[in-house]
Amino acid sequence: MQTKDFFYNLPEELIAQVPLKDRTKSKLLVLDKKSEKIEHKYFKDIIDYLNKGDTLILNDTRVLPARLFGNRVGKDEKIEFLLLKRDEKDTWESLVKPGKKAKIGSLVEFGNGLLKAEVVGIDSEGIRKLKFSYEGIFEEVLDRLGEMPLPPYIKEKLSDKERYQTVYSKHLGSAAAPTAGLHFTDELLKKIEEKEINIGFITLHVGLGTFRPVKVDDILDHHMHSEFYTVSEETANFINRTKENGKKIIAVGTTSVRTLETLSDEDGFVKSGSGWTDIFIYPGYKFKLVDNIITNFHLPESTLLMLISAFTSKDLILRTYKVAIDERYRFFSFGDAMIIK
Incomplete structure (x- = not known):
């Protein structure tokens, strides 16, 4: 078929x-x-x-407000992440755009350092594994920094x-x-x-x-x-x-x-x-x-x-x-x- x-x-x-x-x-x-x-x-x-x-x-x-926009540490490069699945407490699978800026070992910060992540793995389909570090409760930090992961065919911002x-x-x-x-x-x-x-x-x-x-x-x-x-x-x-x-x-x-x-x-x-x-x-x-x-x-x-x-x-x-x-x-x-x- x-x-x-x-x-x-x-x-x-x-x-x-x-x-x-x-x-x-x-x-x-x-x-x-x-x-x-x-x-x-x-x-x-x-x-x-x-x-x-x-x-x-x-x-x-x-x-989850699973769409995050971050910057590579030490670089003026913006990267978009879409969290997909939690593997462990602070380790997540994520789609990344552009992927070439998120190699293993790359460090990214969100919200002026309120949330930080290291790329610790990449699978065969390009999905990144991120290890997060932060203070407090992850869900509260994510709610503050993240956006709703609307599909790409929706162009209007959700109020x-x-x-x-x-x-x-x-x-x-x-x-x-x-x-x-x-x-x-x-x-x-x-x-x-x-x-x-x-x-x-x-x-x-x-x-x-x-x-x-x-x-x-x-x-x-x-x-x-x-x-x-x-x-x-x-x-x-x-x-x-x-x-x-x-x-x-x-x-x-x-x-x-x-x-x-x-x-x-x-x-x-x-x-x-x-x-x-x-x-x-x-x-x-x-x-x-x-x-x-x-x-x-x-x-x-x-x-x-x-x-x-x-x-x-x-x-x-x-x-x-x-x-x-x-x-x-x-x-x-x-x-x-x-x-x-």
Whole structure:
């Protein structure tokens, strides 16, 4: 299966540059994968597609202000870092731009020395390993110096950092937001609970996979980087009771899908636990657990587009995206949503 099979043309003006003031006023495209019927709604209507006894799964990861701008010590050279994953207490994997200025042994300082780092390793894909030094608590220093790691297709500056966080974000550790969850508000979640729909939380810290495009011709040659997940006993019990009762599991975002499918046995039941997943879901994959997916519109030739194509079919997804483009939906991180049922 070729990467180019997942390409589509998107007018640049449909790439959402800023979030809507009201999270729930995003458009919602409803796709029935069996009948192939499409409806056009607003996200506040999502509750109409959730039923009593169903379980909604949300990823409660919280985004780090992981973009740092520093200077090489002794050089008037600016370098941009994007923290991806913590290996040890003060050692992080990072993307660097320009990489040629960050050789092993290079010393970099941020915020006039408030935070310092040494490049202590470089892997085969050019990812740097940084050893940080600072006074106080790293997360507090990072919050002071770092910026939200918005994707490169977003050119507008984000005025409120919290708009790149879900309202239920809790566990700090992601290099990008689980953007399908950005549409929910506390009020909408309360209405969902009042309808006796279970809400379960999982944590998957979004890492390099979000930033690394598929560069191979054959998708089978693509390697997914591992990301850390945690699923509590409470959420596992929600899921298992829901399956036993013949109700549906609705995953919010591809991160939730990947976590649930990693943990599921062949009968669609899960156990609580933590670990690392590098699962790559593409057409031909047989879903074991997830019944419906709430998701945003994804980049051409991305692993996320491949995942939702596996849930339906590549042809149906590309036809649906064509409808969304014709209807002027907003695409990508701050864009509109769809539910596939």
